[in-house]
Amino acid sequence: MSEIVRLKIVLKQTEPSIWRRIELPSATNFSALHLVIQAAMGWENTHLYQFAIGRQMFVGPGSGGASWGTSPGMAAGRARLSDMTELGIKRFAYLYDMGDSWDHDLRIEKVLPADPAALYPKLIDGWGRCPPEDIGGVPGFYAFLLALKDPEDPEHDALLEWHGGPFDDAAMDEAAIRKRLARIAARNQRKAAKAGSAKKSANGG
Numbered sequence: 001m002s003e004i005v006r007l008k009i010v011l012k013q014t015e016p017s018i019w020r021r022i023e024l025p026s027a028t029n030f031s032a033l034h035l036v037i038q039a040a041m042g043w044e045n046t047h048l049y050q051f052a053i054g055r056q057m058f059v060g061p062g063s064g065g066a067s068w069g070t071s072p073g074m075a076a077g078r079a080r081l082s083d084m085t086e087l088g089i090k091r092f093a094y095l096y097d098m099g100d101s102w103d104h105d106l107r108i109e110k111v112l113p114a115d116p117a118a119l120y121p122k123l124i125d126g127w128g129r130c131p132p133e134d135i136g137g138v139p140g141f142y143a144f145l146l147a148l149k150d151p152e153d154p155e156h157d158a159l160l161e162w163h164g165g166p167f168d169d170a171a172m173d174e175a176a177i178r179k180r181l182a183r184i185a186a187r188n189q190r191k192a193a194k195a196g197s198a199k200k201s202a203n204g205g
Contacts, residue, residue: 004120005081006110009037009094011128012103013138018128020172022181024121025188026085026111030058030076036121037094037104039180042130042173047097051076051106053089085111100137119185123178129171132163145169 003026011018020040028036030051038045050073051058059073084092085108094104114120131141147153148160148167160166 002114003082003085004112004114005085005108006112006124007081008107008109009040010105010107011041011131012105014128014141016127018126018130020126020177021109021124022121023112023118023124024081025114026080026082028081028121030079031060032077033081034060034076034094036181036184037096039184040121040123040126040177041104042177043096043102044133046133047099049076049094049096051079052093052095053079053084081108084108097133100134100140102131102137119182119189121181121184123174123181126172126174126177127170129167129169129173132167 004023005026005028006021006023009020009022018041022036022040024033024036033051034049035045037043049060057073058076058079060076084090090108092106094106096102096104131138132144135141135144144159144163145167147155148163150156
């Protein structure tokens with residue numbers, strides 16, 4: 001690994017913005033990037049997704065090649081972050097859950113030399129707690145927050161029980177994010193080691 005990308009992920013239409021800043025290998029394809037975003041934000045990976053670079057869409061499995069944009073979708077695994085940096089593209093979009101429509105703005109902030117001692121992907125910083133799944137998008141999320149903060153709201157008790165307790169929208173849960181990203185990093189290490197061993201065997205090593 002020679003280069004990494006510093007990427008800022010912003011959940012659009014949230015105020016204050018819910019965001020994460022992460023670093024990950026520039027060789028990461030969009031299929032793997034989806035999993036990193038899920039881990040960094042706190043989503044549960046239970047819905048379809050797509051990336052958009054202008055009019056071009058890159059879609060995940062289960063979509064049947066369809067996209068929700070203006071052009072047919074290509075497989076997410078066919079694009080890499082390094083393709084973006086080579087073309088000078090610094091911003092693109094990620095949409096998760098076509099029902100709730102969680103729209104994210106992705107910004108490539110820097111391309112840096114990889115630290116040989118570091119494990120990637122890794123969290124740099126961020127703010128805010130990820131909304132619950134299936135809450136009804138951004139409008140449903142803010143209605144949920146208002147109801148939880150008002151014991152007199154007719155939905156307060158039901159939503160509190162549905163969520164399983166209080167919800168602190170400012171708490172990013174950094175420890176849980178780092179743990180999820182560390183699992184991805186460990187998995188990537190195992191894959192790289194396995195590929196290295198296979199190459200060595202093929203070369204008669």
